[in-house]
Amino acid sequence: MKALRITAFGTEATLADVPAPAPGPGQVAVDVAAAAVNPLDLKIASGAMHGYFPVTLPYVLGTDFSGTIATPGPGWQIGDPVIGRLDPGAGGAFAEQLVIDAAQLAPAPAGISLETAAGLPTAAATAWQALAEVANVRSGQTVLVHAAAGGVGSFAVQIARRLGARVVATASGSGIAIAEKLGADEVLNYRKVAFDHRLRGIDVVLDTVGGEVGARSRQVLKPGGRLVTTPAPADGAEFVFHTSDAARLAKVAELDLDVLVDRTFPLADGARALARLAQGRARGKTLLRIA
Secondary structure: OEEEEEOOOOOOOEEEEOOOOOOOOOEEEEEEEEEEEOHHHHHHHHOOOOOOOOOOOOEEOOOEEEEEEOOOEOOEOOOOEEEEEOOOOOOOOOEOEEEEEHHHEEEOOOOOOHHHHOOOHHHHHHHHHHHHHHOOOOOOOEEEEOOOOOHHHHHHHHHHHHOOOEEEEEEOOOHHHHHHHHOOOEEEEOOOOOHHHHOOOEEEEEEOOOOHHHHHHHHHEEEEEEEEEOOOOOOOOEEOOOOOOHHHHHHHHOOOOOOOEEEEEEHHHHHHHHHHHHOOOOOOEEEEEOO
């Protein structure tokens, strides 16, 4: 089968013919329809995450995927449409077929295409984990979402609204209209407006940017407000380190979320997809079309 892999850290990913994986006890094989390209893939490929997720080279990249069941397993029949997230240390989503524990899969949402559903697992589940599980966002609160046109941010706007919160978002350029369309009540152009000068009394801030944005975000919180960050641990913030959870993923899939797709590349152009994400200008998810 075809797969996109690295043979050394810091080198460009290349397409290669590799043996199809064989499912073990409790596992199923999945014919991959599409896979999402995430910042974590870039970090793993560079070697920056080797201390956290030691990988064996050559390494097939990718964690998030959508597809159909190729071999039956506990709870699944051949042809069932599914979404899932592989362990980053194992990878394997940027390939025509993968194996995964049957218990780690969730049914693909019916309201969007199977290809688009590949954008859900890490980004949407991280947004849910941050807002619903860590910050415990409740109806009537005000939530500030940074980088609202990004992968996690675009889902966070929608999830915060589903939880009954008023949403303030930061974005720029075409991202402003995107954040408004996704349901943000107020959108600040961060290139023109200093959010920490404009805002006060925010219940929850979701920082998907890091650095000085997180430091400035503490100034807009009300007493007892919560700053939740996804890029890296920071003083005074609650750090969300996303972990795979099939029950959480199934819940997210039922929310009927819009998946904002920046661009879709064929598997053969996987190196270009990674380069696109590395530029930091993607609006939403970058996907690889595999099937």
